[in-house]
Amino acid sequence: MTEPSLIRNFSIIAHVDHGKSTLADRLLELTGTVEKRAMKHQLLDNMEIERERGITIKARAVSMTYKADDGQNYQLNLIDTPGHVDFNYEVLKALQACEGALLLVDASQGVEAQTVVNAHLAEQAKLAVIPVLNKMDLPHARPEHVAMQVEDAICLPAEDAIAVSAKTGLHCEKVLEAIIELIPAPTGDPKGKLQALMFDAVYNDYRGVVIYLRVMHGTIKKGDEILMLGTDKEHEVLEVGQLRPDMIATPELAAGEVGYVVANIKTLVDVNVGDTITHNDEKLRGEMLPGFKEPKPMVYCGFYPTVPSEFDNLRKSLEKVRINDSSFTFEPETSDALGFGFRCGFLGLLHMEVIQQRLEREEDMDIVQTAPSVRYKIKLTSGEMIEVHSPSDLPEGNFIEEYLEPITRVNIVVPSEFIGAVMKICTERRGSYLSTDYYGKERVMLGFRIPFSEIIFDFHDQLKSLTRGYGTMDYEVEGFEGSNLVKVRILVSGEEVDALSFLTHKDNSEERGRKILKQLRKEIPRHQFEVALQAAIGGKFIARESISAMRKDVTAKCYGGDISRKRKLLEKQKKGKKRMRMVGSVEIPQKAFLSVLRSED
Amino acid sequence: MANDEQLADGTGTSLYVHVPFCVVKCGYCDFNSYVVEEGAAHDRFLDALAAETARRWHGQRPVSVFFGGGTPSLLSPPRLQRLFEIIGSHVDLADCGEVSMEANPESFTVEKAHIARAGGVNRISIGTQTFHAHHLRFLDRAHDAEGAEAAFAAARAAGFDNVSIDLMFGIPGETLAEWQSDLERALQLGTDHLSCYNLTFEPGTRLQRDRMQGKTGPNDQEIDRAMFEWTRQRLGEAGFDAYEVSNFAAGGGPCRHNDHYWLQGNYVGVGPGACSHHDGIRVTNIKPLDAWADAALAGLTCTSTAETLRPMQRAAEALWLGIRRTNGVDVAAIEKRLGLELRAAFEPLIVRQQREQMVAYDCSMLRLVGEGLLLADQVGGDYLGVAVND
Secondary structure, three states: OOOHHHEEEEEEEEOOOOOHHHHHHHHHHHOOOOOHHHOOOOOOOOOHHHHHHOOOOOOOEEEEEEEOOOOOEEEEEEEEOOOOHHHHHHHHHHHHOOOEEEEEEEOOOOOOHHHHHHHHHHHHOOOEEEEEEEOOOOOOOOHHHHHHHHHHHHOOOHHHOEEOEOOOOEOHHHHHHHHHHHOOOOOOOOOOOEEEEEEEEEEEOOOEEEEEEEEEEOEEEOOOEEEEOOOOEEEEOOEEEEEOOOEEEOOEEEOOOEEEEEOOOOOOOOOOOOOEEEEOOHHHEOOOOOOOOOOOOOEEEEEEEOOHHHHHHHHHHHHHHHHOOOOOEEEEEEEOOOEEEEEEEEOOHHHHHHHHHHHHHOOOOOEEEOOOEEOEEEEEOOOOEEEEOOHHHOOOHHHEEEEEEEEEEEEEEEEHHHHHHHHHHHHHOOOEEEEEEEEOOOEEEEEEEEEHHHHOOOHHHHHHHHOOOOOEEEEEEEEEEEEOEEEEEEEEOOEEOHHHOEEEEHHHHHHHHHHHHHHHHHHOOOOOOOEEEEEEEOOEEEEEEEEOOOOOOOOOOOHHHOHHHHHHHHHHHHHHHHOOEEEOOEEEOOHHHHHHHOOOO | OOOOOOOOOOOOEEEEEEEOEOOOOOOOOOOOOEOOOOHHHHHHHHHHHHHHHHHHOOOOOOOOEEEEEOOHHHOOHHHHHHHHHHHHOOOOHHHOOOEEEEEOOOOOOHHHHHHHHHHOOOEEEEEEEOOOHHHHHHOOOOOOHHHHHHHHHHHHHOOOOOEEEEEEEOOOOOOHHHHHHHHHHHHHHOOOEEEEEEOOOOOOOHHHHHHHOOOOOOOOHHHHHHHHHHHHHHHHHOOOEEEEOOEEEOOOOOOHHHHHHHOOOEEEEEOOOOEEEEOOEEEEEOOOHHHHHHHHHOOOOOEEEEEEOOHHHHHHHHHHHHOOEOOOEEHHHHHHHHOOOOHHHHHHHHHHHHHOOOEEEEOOEEEEOOHHHHOHHHHHHHHHHHHOOO
């Protein structure tokens, strides 16, 4: 057990790409936790996808021993946080396990949307925040300027900021001293009733579920019977220890310490981040820590196997992926056009993309993804409130009293020259303007309330292109509001294609219907007859396109005797055709089902 | 009028000789050709060709011989003469019913025409494509309309009584009137045979790249359709026999060599990238000129890839290839030749095609009719679909 006064628990919070993982690596190296030559580039990003995208999806923790200038050996626990808004709840839980945070800002880029959001989360968790300006090695670093932005945006005095280069190691030791000096030691009684905050859990093929936790009060050790208060599940502790960064078993973890617990748990399904762990024995049982929420998906879409016979394999793959990501949900659904598949729920758009890529890369699944939808609430005439996230679940119109749609608070940080462009795209998407905050002279954060459904389609891409890449955004779902929703049905040759139908606000229905038909027109090949494409609300048609009939298809060259090449090409096309979905007598390529995702171009 | 005796029957073996040189690479062309003017490269090609032919042709009488390319007429007169000597030392060209050579207007002279005639060639096919200057430019052709007429005259002057013209329609921006005038000009020349191909955008060509970048694209299908229909109507009036979807024969009769391909006949191809077929085994030679020549000169096999067709795949291919012949394809004959029962596999499709009035099917002869002619690639391609993953 380490004396609490010699423990410091901290996080690093930053916008994507501002160098969080690099700084973490440097601290590990300076404290001798990891030898330089043993360092894999950026140790904390475990999953391949994380490293590729430069973001940390799942939080990780690591314990270091640091001999400070005062001659004492301190235990420093770094709790890494996911760097994306989809995982804000996880970020908050990780922050609640700390007493302080390093707010890392790129000294060449300045304050971005996530910098502000993360700083606010740190405030919410009542942390001591130390501003750190990174990338001082870059020639265009402007530390004074960016320190002023930090002061304006987050009210942290500019002169407190430490300017470092995590890449070259410049001044990184100052960061370690600041952690000792400015971040309070944890409080909590090692002899009290056990209260441990689970801030993350991962699945390990050999050990089962590994729980990462911060002990707030009391002590946990091998052999303890523990209880998870949120799910009421009991387990026996097989091992406790610290991450240095490999799992090193210790006799116990006491108040103030951060570490891991292995308790013979086979799946992450009943393991929820934010839950409180205590002793099962009623006499020793502690209270639930505040702020626990069960993860609730915000975005839904359908995943269908490209080949219908792969349905069972897709189910197995989804189950496997879910083993180490319990925040994602799935249930079987059927579509007339796509057959058997799954309706899947995600914390947000990035989360959806990450799962889709994991299915493709780790599980080698070929999937068709349908357009994402948000979770709507519907008040029925009976007074009952139901939730709907698929157009096919919509009850009959005469049973509906009111539609409610999720509303987000969106923060966008841009150079001030782009204010007009941002105003335009946000109001086009039914956004209402809330606030403007200047950070220095030329950087501004604009706040809007925008229906969530409006930002799940290419909003981020459009923002990036309209602001020449400078705009950054962050969003948070704030609640539900009444809305005038309609279900737009898409018909191909007079037959409804359920997988293409969608829910949208009435004011946008025509435009979105038209865009989707235009896209379908490009994706569906010509047939020997004219193919009519229609969008309809109820029985009323709101848009129409047609694909004219194939009128000529004779090339009939002799290919210089190279018959193999031509035949193979045709055979390949025929194989591709087997992957098309038949709606009536129209063949729809699977790609077309994604066309609803791209309303632009 | 062509009669059945003039058509090949699919038996025997043909010989294809690939001469891979061109003065320019045309924008639409995806054949294996090289813009190489050095005489030494031409000589090395001929040396290698001699070696490969000696290995691969064993003196039998071919159904037909075809000198294609590339541009065979590009070779200088002495080299052209040597080409015929090389092939002539293995094949009695004088005794062969059809010996064709492709010629391009920019390089075909009366002198070369005489050399070809003396070398045993009895049929010349002139790559004309169009008589319109702006379309010739668009296609990167190295000649003008007058050059094409001069080439035709050169063939006649050397005594060729079977001269074919290759034309292309559906060039981006081309009008029906322009195409009609191309046809008239070819008819005025008194051509004995016409090949009229719809321009296609092939992978790897300059045209396809331009299309991807939005610089060009195919014409409206209605225009292509009108051109196709006009071609059949006008050439019919002029006494030509539309013996295949894109080929029309007058006095010279059908091109037996191409017809042999459609009949899934056996052939040996020599030269870089040349293809061969023997009883369901399809073989392609090494494509790069130097690599092919290295192999041939070292006395090694020049083959780069080979595939053995599965029986059903072979049957599907026979239907796909044969359906474009006006006489159609004899399903019972394929069954007999391959020793296979085809009806169960193909009849559902054929019944559908009959219902859609794309094909006629009587006395085991399957042929294109009506709209089927305009959609020949689709009708034929559907047979291949039956054998995919069978």
